[in-house]
Amino acid sequence: MTAKPRRAIGFTTELVTGAVALRSWTVALQTPPTEFYPRFGPLPAVVGVLGQPSSWDVVGYTRTLQLSDGGTVVETITHSEPGVFFAYDLSRFTGILGRLVSGGRAEWTFTPAGPGGSDDSGGPGGSSPHSDSATTNIRWQYRFYPLPGRAFIVRAIVGLFWAPYMRRVLSAIVETVEARGSRPSD
Numbered sequence: 001m002t003a004k005p006r007r008a009i010g011f012t013t014e015l016v017t018g019a020v021a022l023r024s025w026t027v028a029l030q031t032p033p034t035e036f037y038p039r040f041g042p043l044p045a046v047v048g049v050l051g052q053p054s055s056w057d058v059v060g061y062t063r064t065l066q067l068s069d070g071g072t073v074v075e076t077i078t079h080s081e082p083g084v085f086f087a088y089d090l091s092r093f094t095g096i097l098g099r100l101v102s103g104g105r106a107e108w109t110f111t112p113a114g115p116g117g118s119d120d121s122g123g124p125g126g127s128s129p130h131s132d133s134a135t136t137n138i139r140w141q142y143r144f145y146p147l148p149g150r151a152f153i154v155r156a157i158v159g160l161f162w163a164p165y166m167r168r169v170l171s172a173i174v175e176t177v178e179a180r181g182s183r184p185s186d
Helices: 021-030 151-179
Strands: 009-017 046-050 062-067 072-081 085-091 101-112 136-146
Touching (some): 009 151, 072 101, 136 151
Antiparallel strands (some): 009 136, 072 085, 085 101
C-alpha cells in the first residue's frame, strides 16, 4: 500500500532587489527571523530563536522559532545552494498552527536578473550569483500541509492573511538587502 501524497496549500511571492544573488541570499537567510517576521492580524510574530547555529545554511541544521502566541515551530534545512536556492521544512507546530497543519515547507529561489537581463554568456537569466553588478529576483514559496478536515480553514488563513504577510515580509527583506549594499562583501 502506498502512502497518500500530502496536499499542500501555499502561496508564492517574488520581488526584484538591486543586489547580486549571493548578497540577497545571505541577507535574506542569515538575518535573524525576529527582524523580518512581525505579528500580522492573527498571525503571531517570531519573537525568539532556540538552537540557532552560527550560520543558517547547512543541510540538516535545525532551529526552533518562538512565536508571540506562545507557540513554536521547528525549521530543518533540506537544501542549501548559496546565492541560488534554499529550502527548509517546518514541523512540530504548536499553538494554533499545531491544531491546523502537520507541517510546512519554504523554498527561496534567487535568480540573477543582471544588467541588461543577460548572463555572462549573453544568454537570458542575468549574470552569475557572484557578479559585481546585478539585480536579483527573489522568489519565496511557502506551503502548509493541513491536517485532515482542516484544509478549508488553512486555505482561508493563507488567502486572507498569509499571502499579504509574505508580501510585507519580502518587501522588508528587499529593503534590508538594498540598505546593506549590493556586493557580497558589503
